[in-house]
Amino acid sequence: MRIAVAAGPGGSGVLRPLGPGPEPVAPDLVVPDLVGAVRDAERTGGRSLGVRAGEPPEHPRWVWADARALYPALLAAGVRPARCHDLALTESLLLAHDGRYGEPRSPAAAYARLRGLPVPDDHTGAAPVQATLFETEKPGPPADEIDVVAAVHADQLTRIAATADPRRFRLLVAAESAGALVAAELAHDGMPWRADVHDELLTGLLGPRPVHGMRPARLQALADQVSAAFGRPVNPDSPQQIVKAFKSAGVSVPSTRSQVLKEVEHPGVAPLLAYKELARLFSFHGWAWADQWVREGRFHPEYVVAGVVSGRWATSGGGALQIPKVMRRVVVADEGWRLVVADAAQLEPRVLAAMAGDRGLAAAAGEIDLYAALAQAFGGLRDNAKIALLSAMYGGTSGDAPKLLAVMRQRFPRAYAFVEEAARAGEEGKLVRSWLGRTSPPPSARWRELVLGPEGARAARDRGRFTRNFVVQATAAEWALTLLAVLRGRLSGPARLVFFQHDEVMVHCPAEQADEVVAAVGVAAEEATRLLFGDTPVRFPMHAVPVGCYADAK
């Protein structure tokens, strides 16, 4: 059962029961308390709406404009719907599928395209619910939001049915929409973050918290050492000044990257490298960061679902996807609780094996250590197998890669051909798609120009590497997203998802529930595998452990 939702003024709203398809199966319900109406419908399996007499109760699929706008109010009231259809995210997927990348994705924009009206730009960030969708004075009566939602939804169902593989695309839409729910929940619930341990860690490395605008004592001492080593004041935060300082000391460096500086013999190098490492910690994840993102023992990041073209998530605040490993000891379960930390092992080569239907590779991917299982094919060395696979997926050409790729081509021809085909399509400027139908951006106008010129071969090769990687990374991302969605549905009681990072999930739960959660992760992985690839010999093992502290998960 699908129910279209539109928020009205003062917490009111309109619900339109849609049944399985786009047509309404009952008149609109105008409700004074939208949050309450959603809560009641979730509790009663839709019965509270009085439109499904005689049918078994089930959680409605809420069809709404944008979870970012609607869901926070529900969460604040403790209402967590089981599933939704997010029109904005779905519009992005469908536009990209048609090679129309980057057009406005809001339902208002989609509706305007449908009706041939001027298309409004997307508002950036999480737009609040708007009572009126159209503020333009253009001709045509303003539509009620519920009509816009219903019309765009109906249009999306038609377009989904017209994709190359509607079953897969429907799964993609469902997973993406579930992701929108999870992302809002992660921001709302937050990851356990011990401010006292964080402060201890920072103080130990940097010295006590400095007054605003000052460097911590340890950083200042290192900066002074750098200046002393060069015999004049040098700002270690300025790459330009550092290059100049080295030059006047008789050392020519192409950049100030750590890797470059490590090879340089000069008394300034050691304090400079130490400074860079600690300065990053101070400015990225220091006290000011904690002031902004940590409250009451929880780190509240802002995720952006599908913020990366491959479908991976990005962040728009808090930097949850770039937390340094040294910070993991700050993530500590509550007293009597555990963190179940789970990551997928060697996800991308397994995805390739399943997509390509390569028998040999799939057989190896039936083992826990895929690379070890492949070692024999690559001269008995596990590392050779790893290099071969990664080079095939990423377009690597350095070192032993060419030799090992030749072996790969011979031993695993279908897997090899699969990524080669994606690379060739990219070089020719074509679109490529993930397993479920997420579609790469078309080449830019700049690229089309460039590819005809003297640097054309390089531009083509670069895009080939991108599309080669896209098909694997995007499919890995949707496997992980599907796992996340299934796992969310299997968690019970107070257990909460608290972290998601590409191929890794973390659940915070009471200690006595930890084993159950570990098992749920395994079941969710199997279910995700079955949903994407059906009956495949490829296994997707998850390494899941209950720990008291994130740093203890190895």
Next chain:
DNA sequence: TACACAAGCGCC
């Protein structure tokens, strides 16, 4: 003063 961009490095 505001903004755009590059450098550099963290994560997968």
Next chain:
DNA sequence: AAAGGGCGCTTGTGTA
């Protein structure tokens, strides 16, 4: 262990 692609975020720096 590295190789590849992709992001976010901060600082310094140059330009409007």
